[in-house]
Amino acid sequence: MTTDTIKKQRRGLHLGNRFRALPKSARIAALIAFVVLLYVLPVKGFYENLGLPIPAGDGYLPLYTTRSDMANVLFQCGYYILLALGLNVVLGYAGLLDLGFFGFFAVGAYTVALLTSPDSKLITEYNWLESPWPWLVTVPIAVALAMLSGVLLGWPTLRLRGDYLAIVTLGFAEIIRIVAKNQDWILNGDRGIPSVAHPPGTWSDGSPIFGIIDWSPYYWLVLTVIILVIFLIRNLANSRVGRAWVAIREDEDAAELMGVSTFKFKLWAFAIGAAIGGLSGSLWAGQANFVNSATFSLENSILVLAAVVLGGAGSIGGAILGGFLVIYVPEWLRSVGDVFGWPDSVEVFGVHIDVSPTSLRFVIFGALLIVVMIYRPQGLWPNRRRAAELKDRQKEVAPVE
Amino acid sequence: MLLEIEDITLHYGRIQALHGISLHVNEGEIVALIGANGAGKSTIMRAISGLRAVSRGAIRFNGEDISKVRADLRVARGICQAPEGRGVFPGMTVQENLEMGAYIRRDSAAIAQDMERVFGLFPRLLERRKQAGGTLSGGEQQMLAVGRALMARPKLLLLDEPSMGLAPMIIQQIFTIITEINQQGTTVLLVEQNAQQALSRAHRAYVLETGNIVKEGTGAELLHDPAVKAAYLGVA
Ligand SMILES: Nc1ncnc2c1ncn2[C@@H]1O[C@H](COP(=O)(O)OP(=O)(O)O)[C@@H](O)[C@H]1O
Numbered sequence: 001m002t003t004d005t006i007k008k009q010r011r012g013l014h015l016g017n018r019f020r021a022l023p024k025s026a027r028i029a030a031l032i033a034f035v036v037l038l039y040v041l042p043v044k045g046f047y048e049n050l051g052l053p054i055p056a057g058d059g060y061l062p063l064y065t066t067r068s069d070m071a072n073v074l075f076q077c078g079y080y081i082l083l084a085l086g087l088n089v090v091l092g093y094a095g096l097l098d099l100g101f102f103g104f105f106a107v108g109a110y111t112v113a114l115l116t117s118p119d120s121k122l123i124t125e126y127n128w129l130e131s132p133w134p135w136l137v138t139v140p141i142a143v144a145l146a147m148l149s150g151v152l153l154g155w156p157t158l159r160l161r162g163d164y165l166a167i168v169t170l171g172f173a174e175i176i177r178i179v180a181k182n183q184d185w186i187l188n189g190d191r192g193i194p195s196v197a198h199p200p201g202t203w204s205d206g207s208p209i210f211g212i213i214d215w216s217p218y219y220w221l222v223l224t225v226i227i228l229v230i231f232l233i234r235n236l237a238n239s240r241v242g243r244a245w246v247a248i249r250e251d252e253d254a255a256e257l258m259g260v261s262t263f264k265f266k267l268w269a270f271a272i273g274a275a276i277g278g279l280s281g282s283l284w285a286g287q288a289n290f291v292n293s294a295t296f297s298l299e300n301s302i303l304v305l306a307a308v309v310l311g312g313a314g315s316i317g318g319a320i321l322g323g324f325l326v327i328y329v330p331e332w333l334r335s336v337g338d339v340f341g342w343p344d345s346v347e348v349f350g351v352h353i354d355v356s357p358t359s360l361r362f363v364i365f366g367a368l369l370i371v372v373m374i375y376r377p378q379g380l381w382p383n384r385r386r387a388a389e390l391k392d393r394q395k396e397v398a399p400v401e
Numbered sequence: 402m403l404l405e406i407e408d409i410t411l412h413y414g415r416i417q418a419l420h421g422i423s424l425h426v427n428e429g430e431i432v433a434l435i436g437a438n439g440a441g442k443s444t445i446m447r448a449i450s451g452l453r454a455v456s457r458g459a460i461r462f463n464g465e466d467i468s469k470v471r472a473d474l475r476v477a478r479g480i481c482q483a484p485e486g487r488g489v490f491p492g493m494t495v496q497e498n499l500e501m502g503a504y505i506r507r508d509s510a511a512i513a514q515d516m517e518r519v520f521g522l523f524p525r526l527l528e529r530r531k532q533a534g535g536t537l538s539g540g541e542q543q544m545l546a547v548g549r550a551l552m553a554r555p556k557l558l559l560l561d562e563p564s565m566g567l568a569p570m571i572i573q574q575i576f577t578i579i580t581e582i583n584q585q586g587t588t589v590l591l592v593e594q595n596a597q598q599a600l601s602r603a604h605r606a607y608v609l610e611t612g613n614i615v616k617e618g619t620g621a622e623l624l625h626d627p628a629v630k631a632a633y634l635g636v637a
């Protein structure tokens with residue numbers, strides 16, 4: 001057998017290539033079926049059928065989450081996927097390291113909270129607003145403010161090469177959190193802002209679509225937003241802007257020598273990413289009802305970063321997969337743990353240690369990241385250019401010639 | 402005079418890399434810049450292309466001082482550099498790399514023509530059209546870097562050590578193509594450690610030592626200059 005046919009066979013085994021080899025009509029049909037599946041996923045009568053019988057014994061291994069409401073978990077996955085998609089533009093497309101991406105999420109969430117809550121100090125103390133605004137009106141404002149903060153952060157730092165951006169973004173997210181926590185004049189510290197508005201709409205019986213008990217509508221909303229954002233990002237990535245981003249991330253000097261205005265395009269990537277982060281925050285706030293500083297810890301920024309790197313920086317599919325995994329897997333492991341009798345906490349020398357998978361999230365993904373970075377540094381669902389880029393970077397570090 | 406550099410200095414932090422350099426390139430010429438490792442050859446290229454700002458002096462292109470113009474805008478004026486160490490985009494295919502070279506242009510028909518021209522100059526690149534830039538051999542990457550710079554249709558082509566790390570056969574080939582590009586109407590400023598080849602191909606040349614120009618003349622003059630011979634041609 002020639003190496004060529006071996007290569008062909010190996011390519012044939014690859015799932016993505018097999019999918020691309022299908023006729024276009026079949027691909028579209030498969031995609032539509034998948035999207036429909038995503039929409040029915042939080043329906044109880046549907047997801048409860050998703051599971052595997054355990055061969056030995058009569059156990060049943062659920063693929064859904066048994067400890068938390070499925071729609072709840074899916075909504076969380078949704079806004080993390082949105083965050084990962086936003087960071088993917090910054091890190092994956094333009095190659096800019098943003099360690100405080102959750103800061104933009106915070107800007108979005110606080111904007112919605114301040115403008116829609118009747119208890120907002122903008123209303124009760126400062127009389128900036130007469131009455132709370134509806135949620136829907138505040139979303140574009142939240143997105144615009146997140147974008148603006150991205151521009152303000154990027155303007156001075158993106159001209160510089162090196163790790164300034166990582167440090168500045170890290171500082172930005174932490175400053176928001178610390179200011180929110182420790183001052184009282186507007187964000188209200190740990191006491192937070194209650195009674196944040198939900199998205200609009202009522203069912204035919206007059207009850208609100210976006211209520212407190214059923215999270216499915218929130219999931220459907222975020223899913224719809226994700227689909228729209230994917231279209232937007234795909235179009236950008238395939239445009240001149242997208243090619244400039246690839247050039248910048250692969251070799252910034254060379255990009256400049258080809259006439260790419262590197263500063264401008266880096267700023268665009270940064271602002272677009274920030275806007276998507278803010279959008280995610282405003283969706284989250286629309287569900288959460290209550291926003292305080294505790295939500296915006298540094299760990300969340302790290303988790304989003306892990307999602308993008310794990311999934312595969314520079315790839316939309318990778319960002320989605322990563323965002324899904326970092327939320328879903330720990331939750332799902334709790335269901336699995338129940339099947340096998342895994343405890344939530346253990347006592348060692350009289351000390352209770354929390355060992356539930358959601359608490360061990362960072363241990364799980366820390367370990368997973370290390371394994372993936374060793375065996376598949378381009379990520380689980382990589383961008384097609386990534387492997388070649390990484391190999392090139394290795395050569396730079398340790399030249400082989 | 403297409404390019405005229407007048408008394409420029411350039412600093413990397415506190416280190417001064419160029420001490421008052423003056424040189425010029427006439428339209429239609431190949432001008433070579435030779436000198437030892439660390440003499441400041443690449444630094445001069447960076448100053449011309451705009452990757453580094455000069456501390457003093459003027460860089461005139463077509464009579465206009467461009468020393469304060471941003472690098473990406475200098476490309477639009479007709480200066481394009483093939484960077485040292487090739488600098489091809491590793492994840493882009495050969496074709497995408499070449500398209501990137503034409504990034505500032507919108508005339509897609511002429512771009513397609515120029516791509517054919519590059520493939521005519523470098524048939525190897527045509528064979529590897531769909532291959533990622535980073536997986537090419539050193540010589541192929543060098544060809545790609547030169548071809549990519551040509552795609553911008555520069556008036557002035559800056560080549561920083563196009564022969565670096567290549568086998569003698571391929572070096573010969575690259576220099577032949579540089580001569581050909583020049584005969585097709587592109588002015589070339591060429592940085593080289595391979596002084597023998599550079600001087601025999603260049604109309605004029607400058608010798609650079611630790612940030613100063615110490616000698617200039619026609620290629621032939623310098624090729625037969627005893628001091629140059631001893632220092633750069635390995636002939637006693
Ligand atoms: N990025 C940099 N930072 C600091 N010093 C540099 C940098 N690049 C080059 N230099 C210094 O400037 C001098 C000229 O370098 P360079 O122009 O690369 O030389 P050449 O291309 O002739 O080998 C050298 O002394 C080198 O060490």
Ligand SMILES: [Mg+2]
Binds near residue numbers: 485562
């Ligand atoms: Mg050099």
